Amino acid sequence: MAWTLLFAAGILEIAMAASLKYSKGWTRFEPSALGIGAAIASFYLLTLALRDLPIGTAYAVWTGIGTVGVALIGIVMFGESASSIRLALIGLILAGMIGLKLIET
Template identity: 60%
Template sequence: MAWVYLIIAGLFEIGWAVGLKYTQGFTRFWPSVGTVGAMVASLLLLGLALRNLPLGTAYAVWTGVGTVGTALLGMVLFGEAATVLRVACIGLIVAGIIGLKLVEAP
């Protein structure tokens, strides 16, 4: 169950990272409320995952999921560059996340 918590925490991390763009410096009320809510949910779920997962693994996966999702949504929602090199680097992050899951002791 810890891995499920961790992946969902990473998804909430994507939510708050993208949400920051919509808050316009926390000057817009509802986007700010949603962003702060996603921050709280992300940290709560990370904390639950850390009950059973090593800190280094959990933190690396949490930030990796957030980084990949945020980078991809930046390309889709905000027209950020989607160069071959950038996408390849995102692929390396995904490979690292998969690698950490595969080497995790049962």
């Protein structure tokens, strides 16, 4: 259950970052409010996951989910670079998260 909570927290972290991009520097209410709500919910789920997971592992995976997710959204939705080196580095982050999950089970 802790891993499910952590995954959901990571997804909310992605939603927070994307919402803040659309908030245009806090000038648009709806995406700003969504971003704040997603951040609060993400932190809450992270704290629940920390009841059962080591803090170093949980934090690394949580930030990794956010990092990989936001990087992919940047590529798909905002036309950011999808160079092979960038994709490889994103893959390394993903491999690290999977490795941490495997050693904590």
